[in-house]
Amino acid sequence: MGSRTYMMQGNLAVAEAAIDANCRFFAGYPITPSSEVAEHLSKRLPQVGGRFIQMEDEIAAMGAVIGASLGGVKSLTATSGPGYSLKQENIGYAYLTEVPVVIVNVMRGGPSTGLPTLPSQSDVMQAMWGTHGDHTAIALSPASVGESYDMTIRAFNLSEKFRMPVTLLLDEIIGHVYEKVSLPDPKDLHIVNRKKPTCPPDKYLPYAEDESLIPPMASFGDGYRYHVTGLVHDETGFPTNNPETIDKMLRRLHRKLDPYMSEIIEVEERETENAEIGIVTYGSSARASSSAMRAAREAGIKVGMLRLKTIWPFPTEAIFKFGQRVKSIIVPELNLGQIAHEVEQAIKGTVKVHKVNRINGEPFHPDEILNKIKECK
Amino acid sequence: MDYFPYLRKEKLPHIWCSGCGDGIALKCIIRAIHNKGLDKNKIAMVSGIGCSSRTPGYVDFNTLHTTHGRAIPFATGLKMARPELTVFVVTGDGDATAIGGNHLIHAARRNIDLKVLLYNNHIYGMTGGQVSPCTPMGDYATTAPYGCLENSFDIAGLTVAAGASFVARSTVYHVKALEKLIEKAIDKEGFSLIEIMSPCPTSYGKINKKGANKNLVLAQKTQSVPVNKAKDMSPEDLKGKIVTGILADRDIPEYIKNYDMLTSQKK
Numbered sequence: 001m002g003s004r005t006y007m008m009q010g011n012l013a014v015a016e017a018a019i020d021a022n023c024r025f026f027a028g029y030p031i032t033p034s035s036e037v038a039e040h041l042s043k044r045l046p047q048v049g050g051r052f053i054q055m056e057d058e059i060a061a062m063g064a065v066i067g068a069s070l071g072g073v074k075s076l077t078a079t080s081g082p083g084y085s086l087k088q089e090n091i092g093y094a095y096l097t098e099v100p101v102v103i104v105n106v107m108r109g110g111p112s113t114g115l116p117t118l119p120s121q122s123d124v125m126q127a128m129w130g131t132h133g134d135h136t137a138i139a140l141s142p143a144s145v146g147e148s149y150d151m152t153i154r155a156f157n158l159s160e161k162f163r164m165p166v167t168l169l170l171d172e173i174i175g176h177v178y179e180k181v182s183l184p185d186p187k188d189l190h191i192v193n194r195k196k197p198t199c200p201p202d203k204y205l206p207y208a209e210d211e212s213l214i215p216p217m218a219s220f221g222d223g224y225r226y227h228v229t230g231l232v233h234d235e236t237g238f239p240t241n242n243p244e245t246i247d248k249m250l251r252r253l254h255r256k257l258d259p260y261m262s263e264i265i266e267v268e269e270r271e272t273e274n275a276e277i278g279i280v281t282y283g284s285s286a287r288a289s290s291s292a293m294r295a296a297r298e299a300g301i302k303v304g305m306l307r308l309k310t311i312w313p314f315p316t317e318a319i320f321k322f323g324q325r326v327k328s329i330i331v332p333e334l335n336l337g338q339i340a341h342e343v344e345q346a347i348k349g350t351v352k353v354h355k356v357n358r359i360n361g362e363p364f365h366p367d368e369i370l371n372k373i374k375e376c377k
Numbered sequence: 378m379d380y381f382p383y384l385r386k387e388k389l390p391h392i393w394c395s396g397c398g399d400g401i402a403l404k405c406i407i408r409a410i411h412n413k414g415l416d417k418n419k420i421a422m423v424s425g426i427g428c429s430s431r432t433p434g435y436v437d438f439n440t441l442h443t444t445h446g447r448a449i450p451f452a453t454g455l456k457m458a459r460p461e462l463t464v465f466v467v468t469g470d471g472d473a474t475a476i477g478g479n480h481l482i483h484a485a486r487r488n489i490d491l492k493v494l495l496y497n498n499h500i501y502g503m504t505g506g507q508v509s510p511c512t513p514m515g516d517y518a519t520t521a522p523y524g525c526l527e528n529s530f531d532i533a534g535l536t537v538a539a540g541a542s543f544v545a546r547s548t549v550y551h552v553k554a555l556e557k558l559i560e561k562a563i564d565k566e567g568f569s570l571i572e573i574m575s576p577c578p579t580s581y582g583k584i585n586k587k588g589a590n591k592n593l594v595l596a597q598k599t600q601s602v603p604v605n606k607a608k609d610m611s612p613e614d615l616k617g618k619i620v621t622g623i624l625a626d627r628d629i630p631e632y633i634k635n636y637d638m639l640t641s642q643k644k
Contacts, residue, residue, distance in 0.1 A: 025458055027450075046640030051457045051633070056483035060450035063443065067423070067454030070441065071462075075454065093444050220439035221459045223418045227385075227434060229442035238388065238434065 004183040010148040010174040011036035011078075013181060014104055015044065017152030018076045020186040022193075023102070024050035025075040027064035029057055029083060032116045033172040034106035037078035058083035062090035065101045070228065072219030074156055078104040081123050082113060084130065084167075091165050092131030093230045095253065098163040098207070098217070100194055102155045105167055106175040109361050118361030119172035121283055121334040127167045128312045134250060136257045138264060139167040139312040141282040145179040151309070157192035158264060162257060163214055169311060171334065173284035173363055197224060207249065208235040213256040257313055266309040267318045271297070275304025277376050278326035279369070280319060280343050282308040285332045288364035295366060296373045303373055311339070316346040323347030328376045332356040332369050383407045383417070388435050393428060396582070396590025398549035398575030399496055403432055405552055406465070406494060409559035415463055422465045423452040425477060427503045429469035429496035429575070446477030449484045452491050460633050463492065463563065470497040470511035474530050478510075485539035485568045489632035492562045493570040495532060498577035506580030513617075517584045533572045537625040542567025544625040548574040550597035551621065558623070566631045574619055 008016075015037050018026070026045060028038040038054065045052045050073075055061040058079055065075035079087060084105045094101055109115030110122045123130075127139040138158050142148040151168055159166040197204050197216040201224045208215050215235075218224030231239035232246050240246060257264060271293065272278070281289045286307045296303040306322045308315055323329060328351050331340035340355045347353065356372050358364055384407075393399045410420065420438040424430035426445035433440035439462070443451045448466045456464045473481050473495050484491060500518060501507040508518035511532065512525040533546045543565040547555040555573065562569035576582065576593030587593050597619065604622035607615060 025454065027454060046636075051636060053453065053457060055450060055453070056479050059447060060453075060480055060483075063447040063450030064454030064457070066443075067441070067451035067456075068458035069454075070451075071455045071458030073458035075458075089444055090447065219459075220421050220441075220455060221419060221462050225417060225437055225439050227440045227442070229434070230444055231442070 004185070006181055006183070007178050008145055008181050009036065009176050009178050010142070010145045010170055011106065011176065012040055013145045013149040014078070014152045014168065014170070015040035016183060017149040018102070018156070019044055019048055020183070020189060021074065021153050021156035021191060023074040023076045023156060024048070025065065025068040025073045026052045026077065027055050027061040027068070027075070028077050028079065029055055029061050031058070031080045031083045033108055033175050034078040034080050034104060036175070037104055041076070058086035059090060062087040066090060066094050066099050069099050069101050070220050072222065074100070074160070076102045076104065078106065080106050080108045080116070081110045084123055084126060088131040092133060092135070094165040095131065095135040096133070096230055096232070097228050098215070100159040100163055101165050102152070102159050103165055103167045105169055107169060107171040109359065115361045117172070119284060119334060119363050120359070120361070121171050121285065122338070122359070124169060124311055124335070125338045127169055134254050136254055137167070137312045138162070138164065138257070138310070139169050141169045141308060141311050142174055143283055143286045143307065144174065145177060146181045148174060149181060149183060153189055153191070157190070160192045160194045161214070162260070163194065163217055169283065171284050201225065205235045206237045207233060209248070209252050213252055213259065261313060264310060265313060265315045265318070267315050268307040268309060270305045270307070272304035272306065272322060272325065274302055275325065276302040276327050277373055278322050278329045279303060279305040279332065280308065280322070280329055280339070281305065281332050282311060282339065285334060285364055288366045289332050289369055291366035292369035292373060295370050301373060301377055308339070314342050314346065319343055319346040320348065323350050326351060328352050328354060330354045330356060330369065330372050330376060332364055334358055334363070378408065378411055380404070380407055383410065383437055385435055385437050391435055392431055394579045396576070396578035396593065397428070398498070398573070398594065399428055399432065401549040401552060402494065402496055402555070402573050402575055403435065405555040406559055407436070408556045409563060412556070412560055413563050415563070419462055420465065421452070421455055421462045422467060423448045423455065424467045425472040427469040427472045427501070428498070429467055430472060432467040446472055446475070447480065448472070449477060449480040449491065449493070453484060453489055456489060456491060457633060464490070466491050466493045468493065468495050470495065470499065470532065471501045471509045474510045474532055474535070482535065482539040485536045485541040485570070487632040488540060488542055488567045488629050490566055491568055493568070494559070494573060495570060496573050496575040497532060498575050498581060500577050500581040502577045502580045506584060518581070519584070533570065533624050536570045540629065541570055541625060542627055542629050542631070543569035545623045546572040546574070546619065547621050548597040548601055548619060549576070550594050551601065554621065561623070565626070566634070567629055
């Protein structure tokens, strides 16, 4: 295989990674700043035997990817804040019915139509709590074009392994910035495919609880005729009003990631060894934070950074440990403190948490983070 | 014929009220599928929310009960992933023309090969009888205490205008005709819709004082006018009538076939 080194934007890296992860269906609706994902896949999917469709709205796009995934085809949709809001009912459907799909949300400023062309990190809470009901969630946050590729592969792998929707939270900067990337040879990638039933069809229980907490999933058309419903169901997939059965099913959904936390949660630690001031950040804000950290180190201030690559499930343990080692924590984010609040909870009041926030559509300048570092010194 | 091989016997009895047409429609669907000799493993039945949408729970196919109004988008994704499946959508007037109206017209426009069986009962039955886009003007509903103030959708006409290959209308009184129309929809490549008039004695009949449950079904006999006869009748004469039969049967390229052909030419 020849060189796969390109100048590429984050949205394109997502699209190419989807192809390499064996995603063969995309349904979407035009929305800035994510449309390049759809545009690129509209061209690429037919070239690899896949299919693309631009649906009539965001809700339909979410429904279509769930339908395709039930047919056994890995599926992707891409959107931004307003579209992510519209998709939420069907995202909840995918949680309850345990259908793997990947949703890319290239975040822009909100609420409402907000700031369509400008960066923001305003959907991190929506990625956890956007739909009604109790469930667990997975959301990943890349901070570069190369990482957008890697995390798209990972998003598909996690979604397939845990039978659930996974959200990839880019922000406008990561989606649109062009960087040099060297993509791996697809045959070197670790690709996970959903566990399929091995029992005879008449013995298949699509929602039976075993020790893995993740039941095998049959594809429609493969001889396992079963029922899928958005009503709370028993292990056969049919609706139930039995309180014990309801409780058992919903609690499994809520705890199904518990045994796998160390596998799912990824953080990057930089210069944390002797740090006195800690930065906890993610996505494009980590880039400005990184510059600020370098400048502070040059000025003799011992700063370390914990970058959240996994946003949900929240890296509570890593943050708590980091909080034990530093005197104060700074949380820069392009919203008014959505993750800072979670960080406060995680460190249980052991050190003070300082917020650095920006919601005016501009990215961070490293100086404003550096100034906060100096204040905390 | 034996219906049980097509049914999930343990899920019976069904939830539909006495006098409801939905069970009769289901019988016609099963007969048509049986007559066409379709493989149960290669049938998917997708529905939204409402009385009609409970149908997939009773049939032994690949069945998908989705969110309100969204059966057609889920079915679109499934069909694009697995074109070899025969994909039925079972829906109602509220599900498909109110909350799901946009999906209905766009799927018809694309002409994707879905077989939509739309039970029109003029009301939101499952939620207790609220007014629907197909409640006749002046008729009562729990949210139309002064009578329905809005015009009704002509669902079949809407679907013809949107570009579907095959559109028909029938009633649960005309079981033989309905069965044959479903067979035709199975044979047809492209978007097919059959508007099935299915009375709701509980939520629509009672509040509109239609009398005994059977009256609503029997009334379909006198209300129905075959499409050939209807074309010579005036709008006044057609008021309150149900125009039955095939309203469109056209050869239009099917979406997925066309997609595969065009994209393979231009790789």
